[in-house]
Amino acid sequence: MSKCVFICPIGIIASDIIDRLMACVEERCGINCEIYPPMETPRYAYDDRRFQYDSKMILKQMIKQCPPHNLGFMGVTALDLFVPILKYVYGLSQLDGRCSLISTYRLDPALYGEPPDSDLLMSRIGKTAIHELGHSFGLTHCRNPRCIMFASTKIEHTDFKQPTLCSTCLEVLKWKIKMM
Amino acid sequence: MQTTGSENRLKRQYQPCIWMQAGVVDHKLCHEDYNCPRCRYDRVMNNLAEENISLKRSGIIPFGKRGRIVSWKERLLARPLSKRPCIHHMKGRIEFRLCHMEYRCGSCDFDQFFDDQYSVHAVVRPVDVLDVKGFKIPQGYYFHQGHTWMKIEESSSVRIGIDDFALRLLGPLDKIEAPLVGREIRQGRGDISIARGKNTARMLSPVSGIVTSINSTLREDGCLANRNPYSEGWVMMVRPDSLRMDMKNLMIHNESSAFMDKQVDLLCREIEEVAGPMTTDGGFFGDDIFGNMPQLEWGRLAKVFLRT
Numbered sequence: 404m405s406k407c408v409f410i411c412p413i414g415i416i417a418s419d420i421i422d423r424l425m426a427c428v429e430e431r432c433g434i435n436c437e438i439y440p441p442m443e444t445p446r447y448a449y450d451d452r453r454f455q456y457d458s459k460m461i462l463k464q465m466i467k468q469c470p471p472h473n474l475g476f477m478g479v480t481a482l483d484l485f486v487p488i489l490k491y492v493y494g495l496s497q498l499d500g501r502c503s504l505i506s507t508y509r510l511d512p513a514l515y516g517e518p519p520d521s522d523l524l525m526s527r528i529g530k531t532a533i534h535e536l537g538h539s540f541g542l543t544h545c546r547n548p549r550c551i552m553f554a555s556t557k558i559e560h561t562d563f564k565q566p567t568l569c570s571t572c573l574e575v576l577k578w579k580i581k582m583m
Numbered sequence: 584m585q586t587t588g589s590e591n592r593l594k595r596q597y598q599p600c601i602w603m604q605a606g607v608v609d610h611k612l613c614h615e616d617y618n619c620p621r622c623r624y625d626r627v628m629n630n631l632a633e634e635n636i637s638l639k640r641s642g643i644i645p646f647g648k649r650g651r652i653v654s655w656k657e658r659l660l661a662r663p664l665s666k667r668p669c670i671h672h673m674k675g676r677i678e679f680r681l682c683h684m685e686y687r688c689g690s691c692d693f694d695q696f697f698d699d700q701y702s703v704h705a706v707v708r709p710v711d712v713l714d715v716k717g718f719k720i721p722q723g724y725y726f727h728q729g730h731t732w733m734k735i736e737e738s739s740s741v742r743i744g745i746d747d748f749a750l751r752l753l754g755p756l757d758k759i760e761a762p763l764v765g766r767e768i769r770q771g772r773g774d775i776s777i778a779r780g781k782n783t784a785r786m787l788s789p790v791s792g793i794v795t796s797i798n799s800t801l802r803e804d805g806c807l808a809n810r811n812p813y814s815e816g817w818v819m820m821v822r823p824d825s826l827r828m829d830m831k832n833l834m835i836h837n838e839s840s841a842f843m844d845k846q847v848d849l850l851c852r853e854i855e856e857v858a859g860p861m862t863t864d865g866g867f868f869g870d871d872i873f874g875n876m877p878q879l880e881w882g883r884l885a886k887v888f889l890r891t
């Protein structure tokens with residue numbers, strides 16, 4: 404079996420989001436995706452003062468459970484995530500590691516009082532997922548605001564990004580893959 | 584104008600949240616200076632209360648701790664008329680007063696009157712506030728590179744304070760001390776001292792002059808500045824002696840936002856230095872960067888950002 408990226412639903416999340424995300428990663432990155440048995444809502448990571456989930460605690464748990472022989476192990480959740488120094492996070496990953504985690508919570512147009520738009524939501528989810536995979540392959544943040552490796556601090560940044568790597572990041576990625 | 588909103592307030596060590604005062608929750612302190620419309624907790628609690636109402640309507644009895652949540656108004660309305668405090672009393676702004684209006688503040692004359700009167704004595708809150716990567720920069724304020732600000736007020740005096748960036752970088756302060764009234768301050772000298780636990784630092788004066796008034800609340804409750812860096816959290820009033828000259832070394836408008844932008848980048852580099860490359864993608868910095876990442880080291884932060 405060729406190596407693939409495992410996508411692991413965490414907590415309650417619509418299955419069509421997972422299906423469409425897998426199709427998106429396969430199409431854009433040419434990497435096979437497989438669904439991994441879902442994890443329960445990570446109550447251990449809930450912070451009742453922030454009403455949010457500590458993303459690093461969830462990532463730690465994922466690192467413990469990371470299956471062998473894969474290109475990536477990505478958790479996808481609809482829960483609102485944070486790290487202590489930031490107000491919220493869209494996603495995070497191990498740099499040069501295989502585990503990553505993304506949240507759809509703040510990617511949903513409904514959160515910004517906009518009408519439901521599943522294409523926009525999926526485009527944001529796809530960009531966030533590929534960005535985190537980029538970290539897993541060892542890419543760091545890029546200064547080019549159109550590059551997918553640009554660090555989004557607000558949703559406008561995500562919408563402004565193209566769903567692809569800039570030429571510099573692409574070169575770096577090719578080099579990293581050669582070294583792997 | 585040298586009185587402040589905080590001086591009008593009855594002094595309290597803790598500021599219990601309205602939801603706690605109403606008895607809906609056991610313990611919750613207010614960190615928003617009773618600006619409920621801005622408060623996330625208030626929003627969440629109101630949503631929960633509404634959820635419970637609609638559950639009850641559809642015949643489901645909500646259970647558990649969450650199921651017992653009702654709005655603070657509903658909880659207070661369950662009390663006899665003589666036990667219903669006015670919201671302005673609950674916010675610590677006035678002595679005890681009863682609410683006769685079933686908490687419909689919108690149609691309460693006293694509320695109107697109070698809001699008008701209160702705003703005369705309160706420090707004017709900045710209206711136009713720029714957001715630079717999540718940090719606030721109000722228009723009309725002059726910034727010093729050591730993260731203090733200066734605002735020109737009436738009768739040839741200026742108000743001085745600490746900016747949002749420094750306050751969120753260092754987190755909730757226990758104490759902020761300005762020189763006593765009558766003392767001289769010098770631009771670029773570490774005249775202001777701040778403390779958080781055993782950590783202390785000095786901050787640079789943005790202008791030179793004579794101190795005419797200080798915000799004494801900050802001696803016991805430095806956190807007031809963290810809550811309202813540009814209004815109630817001011818540090819001192821000063822009669823400047825060379826304002827025109829001093830202003831050449833201060834930043835305003837685009838200069839201050841460009842400076843803040845670079846400072847946020849510098850902070851990201853400092854964080855990467857101690858914690859490795861950032862691979863978290865998301866929101867702006869929270870309100871206590873040092874507290875959540877003490878490996879940044881207090882002394883180093885003071886040196887790099889406060890320039891002291």
Ligand SMILES: [Zn+2]
Binds near residue numbers: 545546551552569572
């Ligand atoms: Zn790039």
Ligand SMILES: [Zn+2]
Binds near residue numbers: 538862864
């Ligand atoms: Zn990133």
